[in-house]
């Protein structure tokens with residue numbers, strides 16, 4: 424047996440374990456975003472949207488689709504990944520992960536891969552639901568797909584950190600509810616920041632989530648609040664920061680090993 | 682033969698500042714059953730956890746099957762199966778799934794026939810589709826053993842395997858452990874039931890306050906440290922030891938009706954006839970006599986008191 428080969432069986436075991444967890448709650452997982460999307464369309468798209476008119480040449484209903492998808496993908500990535508690693512910490516079954524011949528990188532890849540898979544699926548479900556309500560165009564489908572995956576991976580990685588850091592299940596909710604949701608709402612999920620008066624427009628430039636949403640909207644309509652390069656650069660910086668944190672966690676055993 | 686586990690100067694101080702292990706030098710022989718004894722908080726679980734990769738070692742080194750547990754952790758961990766002290770199990774997963782998961786985690790391809798054998802050995806076969814949360818504590822303990830065996834370990838750590846386990850399961854477990862040993866698996870177990878160590882182990886290590894106070898072949902240990910006692914049940918109680926017997930290591934018990942002679946194992950045993958002759962001369966008669974050997978338990982209590 425070669426000592427240092429990749430532990431593919433181990434990665435697959437973790438990935439499938441996580442996916443099985445999602446499958447157990449498949450209907451709840453899917454029903455929530457579908458119903459929420461439908462509700463947003465009724466409220467924003469039809470009721471209010473009619474009075475807003477077009478933004479950047481796109482109908483308001485169509486304008487909010489990328490933001491809606493990002494809102495779900497961001498929170499779901501954080502939630503899935505943080506729950507996935509927090510659960511074994513909570514039940515104590517983490518002993519097995521720690522004692523297995525699997526490297527930190529492989530462990531993270533499997534957990535984060537599974538969490539990202541689920542949020543990408545959810546994002547696509549929302550896209551499909553939205554297309555039932557309005558005709559949708561995606562200007563750069565390949566960019567859209569890759570960007571979606573990149574966002575799901577980055578935020579799942581961040582979710583992994585939250586799951587390791589959290590001391591209890593309440594902590595898990597903290598970041599998605601109190602950081603990501605407000606930043607998404609303020610980051611142009613439902614409007615263009617150019618519609619804001621100063622100094623709020625300026626302030627929005629310091630909102631990292633704004634860059635994320637803007638980039639995704641660009642892949643749909645070719646326009647965003649900031650140039651696409653800024654969005655991608657922002658995401659890559661975030662990914663690098665999260666990766667460094669995870670590397671540090673495993674190096675020091677922070678809240679995993681004593 | 683090269684030992685399967687070697688630790689040299691292995692230490693651990695927890696973040697709280699508590700030193701759980703002072704330098705530990707230990708060798709575990711291939712294929713033996715090694716019992717690690719020690720009171721609560723002695724450091725047994727800490728030692729096992731370091732060897733398995735769950736706790737970060739402080740200083741020193743350890744090798745499992747020739748592989749350094751830090752530098753070459755993959756190779757070291759591949760050979761190890763661990764049954765933890767606490768019942769840390771999954772909740773919603775089935776017995777079958779959790780066993781297959783463990784096998785995959787340890788980088789082995791699926792082998793349903795092997796998992797079936799393990800589950801049958803542990804009388805878990807007809808529970809295989811049950812969710813773990815619906816099982817009793819003893820059954821969960823079996824599940825943990827099944828998980829550890831699912832990846833065919835060469836070294837099996839059992840951290841207090843019989844805590845909270847009924848007589849039947851305990852017997853099953855010992856049968857299984859003996860069979861594993863016959864198949865060449867090295868077994869390291871901790872227990873508070875000294876009778877178990879006495880019955881099962883080839884060698885015994887005693888750990889106390891983070892120090893390994895003794896490692897010894899079980900038989901040698903019992904011979905070396907075991908005390909023997911000759912107990913004479915007297916016809917007529919004595920008030921005190923008669924002066925002519927003063928230089929004998931004698932004690933009176935049971936209101937003077939029991940006379941005990943204690944001697945260390947290996948000590949000149951011909952003292953018994955001499956004592957009996959002496960008693961005859963003094964006219965002290967006895968109804969009955971018996972001899973006892975001290976158990977590992979007494980040895981253990983003695984050791985812990987000393988250190």
Ligand SMILES: Nc1ncnc2c1ncn2[C@@H]1O[C@H](COP(=O)(O)OP(=O)(O)OP(=O)(O)O)[C@@H](O)[C@H]1O
Nearest residue numbers: 681695697699701720721722723724725726727728
């Ligand atoms: N994570 C930890 N942080 C700080 N101290 C710890 C930690 N784990 C164990 N200890 C301490 O280290 C010492 C050794 O504990 P350990 O669990 O190794 O003992 P043990 O011999 O297994 O005891 P028992 O028979 O009760 O299982 C104890 O004093 C314990 O309180």
Ligand SMILES: [Mg+2]
Nearest residue numbers: 725726766840
């Ligand atoms: Mg213990």
